[in-house]
Amino acid sequence: MTYVNTFTALADPTRRAVFEAVARQPQSVAELARDQPVSRPAVSQHLKVLVEAGLVKATPQGTRRIYTLDRTGLTSLRNYLDQFWTDTLGAYAAEVHRQSTKH
Amino acid sequence: MTYVNTFTALADPTRRAVFEAVARQPQSVAELARDQPVSRPAVSQHLKVLVEAGLVKATPQGTRRIYTLDRTGLTSLRNYLDQFWTDTLGAYAAEVHRQSTKH
DNA sequence: ACTTACGGTAAGTTATGACTTACGTTAATA
DNA sequence: TATTAACGTAAGTCATAACTTACCGTAAGT
Numbered sequence: 610m611t612y613v614n615t616f617t618a619l620a621d622p623t624r625r626a627v628f629e630a631v632a633r634q635p636q637s638v639a640e641l642a643r644d645q646p647v648s649r650p651a652v653s654q655h656l657k658v659l660v661e662a663g664l665v666k667a668t669p670q671g672t673r674r675i676y677t678l679d680r681t682g683l684t685s686l687r688n689y690l691d692q693f694w695t696d697t698l699g700a701y702a703a704e705v706h707r708q709s710t711k712h
Numbered sequence: 713m714t715y716v717n718t719f720t721a722l723a724d725p726t727r728r729a730v731f732e733a734v735a736r737q738p739q740s741v742a743e744l745a746r747d748q749p750v751s752r753p754a755v756s757q758h759l760k761v762l763v764e765a766g767l768v769k770a771t772p773q774g775t776r777r778i779y780t781l782d783r784t785g786l787t788s789l790r791n792y793l794d795q796f797w798t799d800t801l802g803a804y805a806a807e808v809h810r811q812s813t814k815h
Numbered sequence: 816a817c818t819t820a821c822g823g824t825a826a827g828t829t830a831t832g833a834c835t836t837a838c839g840t841t842a843a844t845a
Numbered sequence: 846t847a848t849t850a851a852c853g854t855a856a857g858t859c860a861t862a863a864c865t866t867a868c869c870g871t872a873a874g875t
């Protein structure tokens with residue numbers, strides 16, 4: 610049920626920008642904050658949410674913390690989406706038929 | 713760039729519940745509201761957001777409006793996610809190598 | 816040991832958005 | 846045509862969450 614927080618995590622524009630920046634290139638908090646129009650603590654708070662959502666993870670390196678991409682969040686997200694291409698197909702086709710055969 | 717609103721649309725719990733209910737079974741607004749702990753106008757507002765995100769679409773049927781699943785939102789969402797399994801792989805592998813070969 | 820760089824957290828403010836009730840419109844029914 | 850059912854929207858309220866500044870701990874360099 611990680612996808613519950615995953616949508617919320619990627620909903621915010623700046624937080625999604627931080628996520629995409631991490632995906633492009635593992636970086637420290639200060640480096641990430643440099644490219645964003647918000648303060649460093651704001652980026653830190655966004656990263657906390659992204660970690661809880663399983664989208665990024667931190668690897669301490671001295672006083673710095675390099676944030677890298679975490680696939681677990683993306684995987685659960687993909688699994689959630691796949692649901693609507695498989696499970697729902699039956700009910701969907703059934704409804705289409707119900708509508709077309711309506712007197 | 714539909715995915716920008718798609719995350720926001722699926723972030724809210726009740727709105728995601730409405731979306732899943734529509735995916736399971738195309739329904740009218742009143743029917744959807746019956747299963748939700750919020751009022752009918754609230755469901756109507758949620759549906760508006762879902763329509764704008766390309767996740768559901770309405771087909772008028774008398775005074776009623778039957779909401780059905782729309783794949784366009786899900787497709788753009790899937791395309792966005794696929795980005796992190798392809799484009800990023802190079803930079804990700806490069807960083808892993810950089811970390812492991814660090815003196 | 817002192818300083819400096821890095822980053823997480825606390826506290827407070829502000830903006831956003833999820834909800835309510837009230838109302839207007841449209842289509843079917845009597 | 847009067848009524849009723851279904852739905853969208855406007856207006857207003859309230860909770861949440863995204864930001865700020867200030868502060869603290871930690872690790873490295875001098």
